[in-house]
Amino acid sequence: MSISPPDGCLVTVLMGSESDWGVMKHTSDTLKSFGIAHDCRVLSAHRTPEAASSYIAGSEEKGVEVMIAAAGGAAHLAGVVAAHTTMPVLGVPMVAWSLDGLDSLLSTVQMPRGIPVGTLAIGKAGAINAALLAVSILANKRPELKTQLKEYREQQKEKILATKLDF
Template sequence: MVDVAVILGSASDRAIADKAIEVLAKNNVSYDLQVLSAHRNPDELDAYVRGSDAKVFITIAGLAAALPGVVAARTKKPVIGVPVSAKLGGLDALLSIVQMPKGVPVACVGIDNGDNAAHLAIRILQR
């Protein structure tokens, strides 16, 4: 069993994930890292989320940033979205993540802020 699942929409987002992983590791929080795109790997993503025993999901995505919402639609567990500054300074990803429909909540941290995503996950786990 892992505490946090860290999902990247693309391997190019690894630097952001590394920030989150560093904080989780320093705090002895177990994690699993996966690269699964909501667009390129929808079936694998669906199977992973539905089968995961993680207590919290950190989802890292740029551009359309569909990943956090797709994950939140498939679990009742907390989902934290990290927008990536791939285009438009990350504003496009930020707006995509914070504008979830009612009933599909996603917490959102600042652009490229994998560190804060991990800190938020740790606070959620401590409740």
């Protein structure tokens, strides 16, 4: 089965199971807010290895520039993706059935020398930051994205500075 992202896609968002979508939707929403064409798909490193390999190859052929991979438990998806491509791979560890995601974090971050995965925080913060890091990578060649990213950070700053505490 040969699968690949749609034409014009710059970022792919892969997850090991459908249960990861509740968190990874934040990645998609963040990419959408920057107008980044992306594809989201469930592919398992263990249950669909051939389809994952085909999708990664298709991503390279279609000009994808960043791949984001999220998984819980054994969490090998980001590593498998990184083993099949030289483009940047960002890993998002997910909370699974044990250790509150620590097992996923260690599986994602402890890659052998030569097969890097940029690993983000566990869960929602990591999902959002993966999208923002992808935007940062893309912004190196796209001045309009760099401007948007600066505006995003300025809005964050203004929101924090406007915080009023009742005490």
